[in-house]
Structures are given as C-alpha cells and as structure tokens.
Amino acid sequence: MTTPLHSKRGADLLHDPFLNKGTAFTDAERDAFGLRGLLPPRVMSQDEQMERILPGVRSKPSPLEQYVYLVALHDRNVTLFYRLVMDHLEELMPILYTPTVGQACQEFGRIFRRSRGMYITAADKGHVAEVLANWPQDDIRMIVVTDGERILGLGDLGANGMGIPIGKLTLYTACAGVAPNQCLPITIDVGTNNTTLRESHSYVGLRQPRLRGAEYDELLDEFVEAVQARFPMACLQFEDFGNHNAFSLLERWRDRICTFNDDIQGTASVALAGLYSAARISGTPLRDMRLLFLGAGEAGIGIGDLVVEALCSEGLSLAEARRHCWFVDSKGLVEHSRTDLAEHKKPFAHDHAPVKTLLEAVESLKPHAIIGVSGTPNTFTKDVLEAMARERARPIVLALSNPTSKAECTALQAYSATDGRAIFASGSPFAPVTYKGKTHVPGQGNNAYIFPGVGLGVTVSASSRVTEAMFASAARTLASMVTDDDLAIGRIYPSLSRIREVSRAIAIEVATLAFDRGLARVERPADIAAAVTDAMFEPHYVSLI
Structure with missing residues (x-):
C-alpha cells in the first residue's frame, strides 16, 4: 500500500488550507483519509470548482467584499485560491493589493476572520525567539514585515497594517511562483499614534502610543537576529515603515543579512x-x-x-x-x-x-x-x-x-x-x-x-x-x-x-x-x-x- 504524504485525516485535513482540496478529493483519497461522509458525494475537478468560485467573486457588491471573499477562499483552499488569482490576475490584483488593500487595512478589525502570519509585539521584547518558534513551518524563504507606521499613503495604521505583508506575499506567489508555504507575513506591533484607530472597539492591536527610541531599536535588533536563527535561509523584506526607521533599518542590515526595503x-x-x-x-x-x-x-x-x-x-x-x-x-x-x-x-x-x-x-x-x-x-x-x-x-x-x-x-x-x-x-x-x-x-x-x-x-x-x-x-x-x-x-x-x-x-x-x-x-x-x-x-x- 502507498504511504500517505502526510498524517492528517478527516476534519483536520479539511481544515488545513495547504492540503485541502474540498470537493476535489478523489474517491481513493476520501477512503484513505477518513473523508467519506464529510464532503458532498460528487467529486469535482479543479476546473469545475473554478466555475463555481469565479462567479461568486464577481457577484460581490464592492471591491472590499470581493477582498473578504478571496481571503476566505485562501483560508480554506490555498491551491484553488492561487489558481483563481493566476488565471485572472489583471482582474484580481487591484482587489488583493492596491488600491483595495488600503481600505482593507483601514477596516482590518471589522473584516478580520482568521489570523494569518505572526504578530510580534512590544510586550514580546526579550522573548521574540520564543514567539517565532510557534510558527509551524521551518523552511521559510520570504518574510515581509511591517510595523504599520506608513501604510501606503494612509499613514499610521498600527497592527491593521498586516494586510500589506499578506498582500505582498500573495503577489510573490501569484506573480513569481514563490511557494506559498515558504512565505511568512509578520507585523511588529509597537502601538499606534492614530488615536482614532487606537480607541476603536474593532482595533486588533496594542492600545498604546507608538514605541520610539532605544526600546524600538532594541526590539527590531532582537527580531532580526531571531529571524536569522529561526529561518536562516529567509529573505527579510521591510515594508511600510516610517521614513526614519526605513532608512536606518536598511542601512543597518543590508550588508549583513539577506534583506531589502521594497518601498525604497x-x-x-x-x-x-x-x-x-x-x-x-x-x-x-x-x-x-x-x-x-x-x-x-x-x-x-x-x-x-x-x-x-x-x-x-x-x-x-x-x-x-x-x-x-x-x-x-x-x-x-x-x-x-x-x-x-x-x-x-x-x-x-x-x-x-x-x-x-x-x-x-x-x-x-x-x-x-x-x-x-x-x-x-x-x-x-x-x-x-x-x-x-x-x-x-x-x-x-x-x-x-x-x-x-x-x-x-x-x-x-x-x-x-x-x-x-x-x-x-x-x-x-x-x-x-x-x-x-x-x-x-x-x-x-x-x-x-x-x-x-x-x-x-x-x-x-x-x-x-x-x-x-x-x-x-x-x-x-x-x-x-x-x-x-x-x-x-x-x-x-x-x-x-x-x-x-x-x-x-x-x-x-x-x-x-x-x-x-x-x-x-x-x-x-x-x-x-x-x-x-x-x-x-x-x-x-x-x-x-
């Protein structure tokens, strides 16, 4: 008997977006992994799934609702998500990235459904390596990190800026084929000086003013060093930092590690x-x-x-x-x-x-x-x-x-x-x-x-x-x-x-x-x-x- 390529079965398999095929699981796979009865009985090809999914995207009344629909698809079936995006890139890129991603960041707390990526906070200082150890994948090759201070032209959005690393890494895969399981979005939450956002009931980040000075620098140094230890083959892309920090981080690390700043x-x-x-x-x-x-x-x-x-x-x-x-x-x-x-x-x-x-x-x-x-x-x-x-x-x-x-x-x-x-x-x-x-x-x-x-x-x-x-x-x-x-x-x-x-x-x-x-x-x-x-x-x- 052929040895399965992984150990997940049943509902656990259906809940893994990197392995889940939904209705495309074959009869043999349904029997092998305890999926019989957990799915509708008809086995559908990926092409047939596409025929259902694309009209669903187009039926949404606004770009933001299309964004939410697409994020939900990614959260349950990564392969089908990228098939859809790659086949219709010109149509969907403005939804998954600029300009719609700006609105998605502004309303991130309201549309938040399921966590993606990692959040390193000011409270994690001294323990960043322990936090990074929680990520389930070891072979990470591309990391996009932001501290949310200068999101597009929208300013300080704090932890809501996570939409940018997620969007950038989506494009790494859709546009160039970087493997999605080798990509990791990270937000460093050091607070926000956007008081309206900070006081909002839907804000998902730390409700404190933005960390500055030596404490900020020490946290970022600890973060970079922890990334090098946990993911030594990863390229670290800095994204949407404020001007001063963007230039100083690039200057500090560009000749020491594999890193760049896309904004620059x-x-x-x-x-x-x-x-x-x-x-x-x-x-x-x-x-x-x-x-x-x-x-x-x-x-x-x-x-x-x-x-x-x-x-x-x-x-x-x-x-x-x-x-x-x-x-x-x-x-x-x-x-x-x-x-x-x-x-x-x-x-x-x-x-x-x-x-x-x-x-x-x-x-x-x-x-x-x-x-x-x-x-x-x-x-x-x-x-x-x-x-x-x-x-x-x-x-x-x-x-x-x-x-x-x-x-x-x-x-x-x-x-x-x-x-x-x-x-x-x-x-x-x-x-x-x-x-x-x-x-x-x-x-x-x-x-x-x-x-x-x-x-x-x-x-x-x-x-x-x-x-x-x-x-x-x-x-x-x-x-x-x-x-x-x-x-x-x-x-x-x-x-x-x-x-x-x-x-x-x-x-x-x-x-x-x-x-x-x-x-x-x-x-x-x-x-x-x-x-x-x-x-x-x-x-x-x-x-x-």
Whole structure:
C-alpha cells in the first residue's frame, strides 16, 4: 500500500488550507483519509470548482467584499485560491493589493476572520525567539514585515497594517511562483499614534502610543537576529515603515543579512524601468534627462539613488549623476542653503536659489520628467502639467503614490493638460483614456513587476544578500520586455498578463548575479533558467496518496 504524504485525516485535513482540496478529493483519497461522509458525494475537478468560485467573486457588491471573499477562499483552499488569482490576475490584483488593500487595512478589525502570519509585539521584547518558534513551518524563504507606521499613503495604521505583508506575499506567489508555504507575513506591533484607530472597539492591536527610541531599536535588533536563527535561509523584506526607521533599518542590515526595503528599492527599480521605456518614446536617453521628484522620502530617495547608480554605470561621475535628480519636499526645493534637511536628502541638495512650490521648480528646472512619490493627491495640478508640456514635447509624468485616492494626478488630467502628449504611468491602475480620438493606455508602475522576480531569484540562489545591482538588473530586464506595440499606446510597462514571464526573466538575472558574485549559498545549477522554472509554484492539485 502507498504511504500517505502526510498524517492528517478527516476534519483536520479539511481544515488545513495547504492540503485541502474540498470537493476535489478523489474517491481513493476520501477512503484513505477518513473523508467519506464529510464532503458532498460528487467529486469535482479543479476546473469545475473554478466555475463555481469565479462567479461568486464577481457577484460581490464592492471591491472590499470581493477582498473578504478571496481571503476566505485562501483560508480554506490555498491551491484553488492561487489558481483563481493566476488565471485572472489583471482582474484580481487591484482587489488583493492596491488600491483595495488600503481600505482593507483601514477596516482590518471589522473584516478580520482568521489570523494569518505572526504578530510580534512590544510586550514580546526579550522573548521574540520564543514567539517565532510557534510558527509551524521551518523552511521559510520570504518574510515581509511591517510595523504599520506608513501604510501606503494612509499613514499610521498600527497592527491593521498586516494586510500589506499578506498582500505582498500573495503577489510573490501569484506573480513569481514563490511557494506559498515558504512565505511568512509578520507585523511588529509597537502601538499606534492614530488615536482614532487606537480607541476603536474593532482595533486588533496594542492600545498604546507608538514605541520610539532605544526600546524600538532594541526590539527590531532582537527580531532580526531571531529571524536569522529561526529561518536562516529567509529573505527579510521591510515594508511600510516610517521614513526614519526605513532608512536606518536598511542601512543597518543590508550588508549583513539577506534583506531589502521594497518601498525604497523596489519602487526605485520599477520607476527606473519606466524611465528607460519613456526614453524610447521621447527620444531623450536617461543620461540626458533632468528628473524632478515631488517627495523626498523612502520612495523618492530610493529612485534617485538607483538612477544615480544607473548613470554611473554609463560613465558619469557620482556628482554628475546626482545633478540629474532634483527634489521638492513639503518645504520646497531641496537645495544647499536649507538647514532643515534630513541626512538622506543632503546628497541631492544642489546649488540653486530657494524655490517654494512645485510649479516654480518646474518652470525653473524645466525637467523632462516629474515623479510623484509624495502621498499627497492632486499635486500635479493643471498649471504644473501645462508647464511641463510647454517645455517638453513628450513630458514624462509618473504619479506613483498609492492608493488611487493619493495619486498626484489622474491619467485623464495628465493627457488633457498636455494635449495628449504626456507619457504617463501611475502607482495604482487607471482605465484607458480616449483623448481627441486617440486611446492612451496608462502604464501602472507597480512594484509587483519587480519584487516577486527578485524574491524568486534570491530564493533559487539562496543569496546571502540583495544588492543594488540586482535591482538595476531587474529594471533593465523589465524595460526590455516592453514592446513597440506597448509604446505605441503609451504604455511603458508590459501588460500585467505577462507578469509571470517578467518575474521569471528577472529571477534568472538576479540568480545569475548571486552565483556570479559569490553570494549564493547553494551549488550553481547547470541551467539557471531551468532551475528558476522548476522552482515556480503551480496551483494544481497533487495526489496525497
């Protein structure tokens, strides 16, 4: 008799979302695992299950209700969930991630049904390793962690921010095939300064002000060290931390463990890819562009740093490369005379007269591209967009803030104010726009084009580090996959329908870099491309006997 692949039986098997097949358990499996009578008698194929599930999603009256429905599906049948998501990614990505995930985080306590991932709290200080020992899986390869302080453009949502690590890891699997049982979402709950949330009866986190200073730093150090001991092969992705902590954590750990910050480095990579593609439309190469950023936080400085690296690789000096990047923050242009600049802004403080507004900066600097990473909506005003159009035949407008409600401008506003000449992309999706008889398809500068492929490449190579070179390579790879047909309709990123293809290509480049530079902790395979393909999870049922 064949030995079963696991020991679970009966209701315990049905309640394990990684093993449960629901009505798709075969007659032989029902007999082998004591399932006879616990399921309706008809055995259904996965295709037949799909025919039931998809109409259920579409019947829900709002995106948030669709989100709740999909989460419930994941909680009972992981394989069917990913089959549904992968087959309908363009339709469901906006539900499972931005923009709907923002609302899901805001209402996390109200829609909470079943816990996923782990919560490390300020009260666990001194015992973090004991808490991590409670996780049932040992072979964890991707961890996404947040402390909830800067969730998308929505601010401090505390423990409600767990929706972000869950959503990110969903995309690791759906977009790149990182095995779902090797993924772990974690929220570090150190309180929240959002008093309205803290006083809400539905809030699921600690009802205390946010921990700061040495106690916070000690807790995070303990957490990182405990992760290394418990999950030594895992890549640790920091997500949606406040600016100060995001930069300091990345600086502290990037050269010591396998880690990255997607808000800084993933956003940078997808933006750089967009600029490469936009250069093909405008005819102006990146090395000849002047870029003006609105926002000088994690995303903006991250993009600036990666652009600088790309320009230096083309032969520019560090000082020359930095002069291509200019920043406007809440107090005006980042320039040398200012005495209020945070450390991460100072490398981009150039010689220039003080400028207070974005419009003045556009008129003075005449940038080829404006890049919005401010989290402040409607800041790319009609006047700003018209000023861009006066100076550039094909102005580049990247309104990257998420969710949709935080975008610096809409696609329609960008095309209308520039007489249809803008090269536009956004962080959250916008529908195609028909202007003066021509249909423009806005690109979505979604980090999901980058981080899943990087994560897969790191996983396949068991890389000990995630480097800037990997993100630069990912940007070039992504840009190379934009077709002439994409550019003809104004789209500077490939269709999301190709995201598994994109992620595989990026993973191959990242894994190759890891092997070439001695960062891999496994033996180099004879065929890296084949190894990447073989590692990609496919959502099909396998026999349990």
